[in-house]
Amino acid sequence: MAKAKNLVVAQSGGPSPVINNSLRGLVEAARGYPQIGTIYAGWHGIEGVLKEELLDLSGQPPEEISLLRATPAAGSIGTCRYKLLEKNKEDFDRAIEVLKAHDVGYLFYIGGNDSMDTAHKMSVVAAERGLDLVATGVPKTIDNDVGDSEFKIIDHTPGYGSVARYWACGVLGANEENAGSSPADPVLVMQAMGRKIGFIPAAARLADPERRMPLQIYMAESKVTLEQLAANVNDQLKRDGRCMVVVSEGFDVGKFGERRDSFGHVQFGSSETTVEQTVVNYLNQAGLATRGAARGNVPGTDQRHAMIYASHTDLEEAYQLGLKATLVALNDGGGFMSTILREPGAAYRVRYDKVPLQLVANSERKFPQAWIAPSRCDVTDDFVRYARPLIGDEWVALPIENGVPRFARLEKTFAAKKCKAYVPMAYRK
Amino acid sequence: MAKAKNLVVAQSGGPSPVINNSLRGLVEAARGYPQIGTIYAGWHGIEGVLKEELLDLSGQPPEEISLLRATPAAGSIGTCRYKLLEKNKEDFDRAIEVLKAHDVGYLFYIGGNDSMDTAHKMSVVAAERGLDLVATGVPKTIDNDVGDSEFKIIDHTPGYGSVARYWACGVLGANEENAGSSPADPVLVMQAMGRKIGFIPAAARLADPERRMPLQIYMAESKVTLEQLAANVNDQLKRDGRCMVVVSEGFDVGKFGERRDSFGHVQFGSSETTVEQTVVNYLNQAGLATRGAARGNVPGTDQRHAMIYASHTDLEEAYQLGLKATLVALNDGGGFMSTILREPGAAYRVRYDKVPLQLVANSERKFPQAWIAPSRCDVTDDFVRYARPLIGDEWVALPIENGVPRFARLEKTFAAKKCKAYVPMAYRK
Numbered sequence: 001m002a003k004a005k006n007l008v009v010a011q012s013g014g015p016s017p018v019i020n021n022s023l024r025g026l027v028e029a030a031r032g033y034p035q036i037g038t039i040y041a042g043w044h045g046i047e048g049v050l051k052e053e054l055l056d057l058s059g060q061p062p063e064e065i066s067l068l069r070a071t072p073a074a075g076s077i078g079t080c081r082y083k084l085l086e087k088n089k090e091d092f093d094r095a096i097e098v099l100k101a102h103d104v105g106y107l108f109y110i111g112g113n114d115s116m117d118t119a120h121k122m123s124v125v126a127a128e129r130g131l132d133l134v135a136t137g138v139p140k141t142i143d144n145d146v147g148d149s150e151f152k153i154i155d156h157t158p159g160y161g162s163v164a165r166y167w168a169c170g171v172l173g174a175n176e177e178n179a180g181s182s183p184a185d186p187v188l189v190m191q192a193m194g195r196k197i198g199f200i201p202a203a204a205r206l207a208d209p210e211r212r213m214p215l216q217i218y219m220a221e222s223k224v225t226l227e228q229l230a231a232n233v234n235d236q237l238k239r240d241g242r243c244m245v246v247v248s249e250g251f252d253v254g255k256f257g258e259r260r261d262s263f264g265h266v267q268f269g270s271s272e273t274t275v276e277q278t279v280v281n282y283l284n285q286a287g288l289a290t291r292g293a294a295r296g297n298v299p300g301t302d303q304r305h306a307m308i309y310a311s312h313t314d315l316e317e318a319y320q321l322g323l324k325a326t327l328v329a330l331n332d333g334g335g336f337m338s339t340i341l342r343e344p345g346a347a348y349r350v351r352y353d354k355v356p357l358q359l360v361a362n363s364e365r366k367f368p369q370a371w372i373a374p375s376r377c378d379v380t381d382d383f384v385r386y387a388r389p390l391i392g393d394e395w396v397a398l399p400i401e402n403g404v405p406r407f408a409r410l411e412k413t414f415a416a417k418k419c420k421a422y423v424p425m426a427y428r429k
Numbered sequence: 430m431a432k433a434k435n436l437v438v439a440q441s442g443g444p445s446p447v448i449n450n451s452l453r454g455l456v457e458a459a460r461g462y463p464q465i466g467t468i469y470a471g472w473h474g475i476e477g478v479l480k481e482e483l484l485d486l487s488g489q490p491p492e493e494i495s496l497l498r499a500t501p502a503a504g505s506i507g508t509c510r511y512k513l514l515e516k517n518k519e520d521f522d523r524a525i526e527v528l529k530a531h532d533v534g535y536l537f538y539i540g541g542n543d544s545m546d547t548a549h550k551m552s553v554v555a556a557e558r559g560l561d562l563v564a565t566g567v568p569k570t571i572d573n574d575v576g577d578s579e580f581k582i583i584d585h586t587p588g589y590g591s592v593a594r595y596w597a598c599g600v601l602g603a604n605e606e607n608a609g610s611s612p613a614d615p616v617l618v619m620q621a622m623g624r625k626i627g628f629i630p631a632a633a634r635l636a637d638p639e640r641r642m643p644l645q646i647y648m649a650e651s652k653v654t655l656e657q658l659a660a661n662v663n664d665q666l667k668r669d670g671r672c673m674v675v676v677s678e679g680f681d682v683g684k685f686g687e688r689r690d691s692f693g694h695v696q697f698g699s700s701e702t703t704v705e706q707t708v709v710n711y712l713n714q715a716g717l718a719t720r721g722a723a724r725g726n727v728p729g730t731d732q733r734h735a736m737i738y739a740s741h742t743d744l745e746e747a748y749q750l751g752l753k754a755t756l757v758a759l760n761d762g763g764g765f766m767s768t769i770l771r772e773p774g775a776a777y778r779v780r781y782d783k784v785p786l787q788l789v790a791n792s793e794r795k796f797p798q799a800w801i802a803p804s805r806c807d808v809t810d811d812f813v814r815y816a817r818p819l820i821g822d823e824w825v826a827l828p829i830e831n832g833v834p835r836f837a838r839l840e841k842t843f844a845a846k847k848c849k850a851y852v853p854m855a856y857r858k
Contacts, residue, residue, distance in 0.1 A: 180503025
């Protein structure tokens with residue numbers, strides 16, 4: 001039998017409430033196979049590989065690895081927004097140098113389309129440099145934008161179901177607020193994540209599939225003007241005396257002092273103002289059809305780290321996708337992402353499979369136009385049928401210590417450094 | 430035995446996650462006494478009394494009244510920000526007219542200092558007009574600003590413990606986010622409610638009593654400039670590479686396009702921008718000591734309607750205060766608010782008592798200066814000892830239906846109108 005090779009797992013992009021459960025699935029599966037030696041995490045993703053900061057996961061107490069199930073976001077091993085650019089050959093050379101120095105034979109990348117592209121490129125470069133590297137992807141994104149618009153590459157991405165549940169529960173609570181406080185605050189505007197794709201704001205509909213609430217949903221894809229939005233809100237105020245608006249951070253309100261990250265993506269949380277604020281100000285300046293004022297919430301990153309809202313189904317699926325990725329890497333070799341596909345039929349059933357990284361990297365999912373209601377400020381029942389099973393049917397159990405959740409506490413034990421210090425190319429002056 | 434008199438309960442001001450449990454305690458106690466006839470709620474508080482919109486609570490299915498326990502905010506009976514002004518004699522006359530017409534002998538007011546003042550005035554005016562009215566208060570406010578600074582009138586207000594728990598849990602999740610995403614987003618600014626009093630932002634410390642996290646807390650009382658705040662943040666960045674900032678909506682950042690309500694209070698959620706945004710923009714424009722940008726969350730009203738974060742202790746105490754108010758009204762007559770006092774000793778124990786409405790109305794609680802740490806951006810262990818028991822030790826059980834919480838659904842059954850239509854004075858052109 002061949003000598004065991006070490007494993008590195010890295011994350012990229014914005015986190016999710018269940019990302020650590022994919023990590024846990026991967027670690028719990030990998031530690032059972034003799035082909036796999038020490039399991040490391042790139043501390044803050046590929047940045048940790050470049051800087052040779054490899055967190056030792058094999059040496060962590062098993063109970064802390066177990067607690068990853070109930071630990072949201074990426075504090076345990078870190079994430080980053082660092083992009084390995086093809087032109088930055090030195091970064092690739094360095095990554096291979098570090099992986100070779102630590103006898104790494106398995107690279108797992110937990111992330112979205114960009115990450116699958118990076119994983120694919122790493123495996124190609126490794127082969128060119130004489131490193132036998134099994135590169136495998138695990139899907140993750142709250143936006144549900146990994147894969148194709150036909151749901152054949154992947155049905156949905158882990159993370160989405162939990163953020164969908166956040167919004168379903170959140171809007172239900174907001175409805176009690178808005179109904180109660182409507183004499184003074186008849187309009188409540190809430191800003192949802194998801195950039196240019198509307199799956200997250202759309203999930204607000206799960207709070208009220210029967211459409212009993214005065215709820216309007218504006219996605220980036222709605223293509224509605226602020227004027228039309230205000231007219232819609234005032235119509236609702238005339239009918240119901242109150243209105244809740246869920247608006248995507250990617251909804252077009254013109255300029256709002258956008259700040260961009262190294263991928264060129266707008267950093268909505270760091271910009272000079274928000275879409276929510278722009279909508280609230282527009283409504284208040286234009287004037288409401290009732291007494292009182294519009295007000296707003298921007299939950300921001302809370303959407304992706306409020307662990308108590310995690311979907312039980314999502315949590316389980318995230319785990320299974322981590323586990324499946326390990327099995328695919330061992331049985332089928334590199335170049336694949338583990339995936340989840342929905343079985344036909346009325347009852348919700350899924351199966352886990354694999355799909356080539358390259359196929360994922362080159363795909364682009366859009367929110368189906370057919371799921372946007374004719375009003376442009378709602379989604380259809382077909383969307384509800386798609387999304388409803390993803391939020392599950394129960395609260396997840398979260399252990400409590402001293403009155404607050406007890407999250408995993410990994411020891412900051414790193415592999416001994418073997419290479420020279422290195423400054424990632426994008427970080428040089 | 431005297432003929433039974435009807436009861437009206439009304440709420441005022443911003444809601445809380447546990448306000449409905451005080452209502453439930455009151456209703457469940459009141460319906461057991463023959464002295465009390467039909468139980469009505471003023472639909473949207475005193476506005477419902479003025480408009481003769483009296484929701485029939487006696488006729489509601491008992492299981493829906495039970496569900497008030499798990500139902501946040503004020504959607505069930507409504508709240509308002511309408512102030513009965515002494516100069517607006519007509520409003521008082523009208524309120525008395527409606528109460529007389531519906532044979533009301535008991536008026537319960539759930540609210541803060543202003544509400545206790547209103548309840549007191551109503552009982553005085555009723556006596557002048559020959560209406561024998563028992564007016565009783567039930568304390569409610571997430572801000573914990575009811576009563577005195579010495580905690581002798583009341584130890585803490587129902588609602589506060591739940592919002593404190595929201596922040597304790599929320600900051601813990603935010604810490605996983607900030608730790609994970611710090612290469613791109615090293616600073617996370619979160620805006621807390623509480624207006625000019627710092628109990629809510631202070632509760633963020635309950636996420637980390639041992640001070641392991643890079644967490645800074647800015648209350649209105651901190652009296653720190655934006656320049657000093659930025660210097661503190663940059664010091665933290667140099668030490669830890671990341672920083673979380675919890676800032677009160679009442680923290681002084683200069684002008685931010687404030688909008689005010691009929692009480693003259695700033696409506697933070699409806700203003701042109703937010704304290705959080707001002708802080709984020711200041712930090713990003715001044716420049717951070719590390720790579721990346723500051724970003725922010727404004728959870729807004731979510732703080733007071735996210736039922737899943739409700740403190741078990743708070744929930745129980747809110748119920749007991751509703752129940753106690755009913756007993757006080759029946760045994761001691763009008764003019765009191767039910768109150769909660771802490772027993773001396775290390776273990777957390779409380780007792781319920783009564784306190785004159787007038788004493789509450791004329792009191793003003795401030796956040797104890799001694800509980801602000803010398804750094805001005807933290808609180809002391811004495812505050813932690815005060816607040817820790819209030820968040821309880823477990824998650825509340827919330828019934829789920831179709832994947833989301835099942836809140837109470839009261840029937841909109843109103844008392845038949847007996848008076849002429851009336852437009853409240855403040856609502857006239």
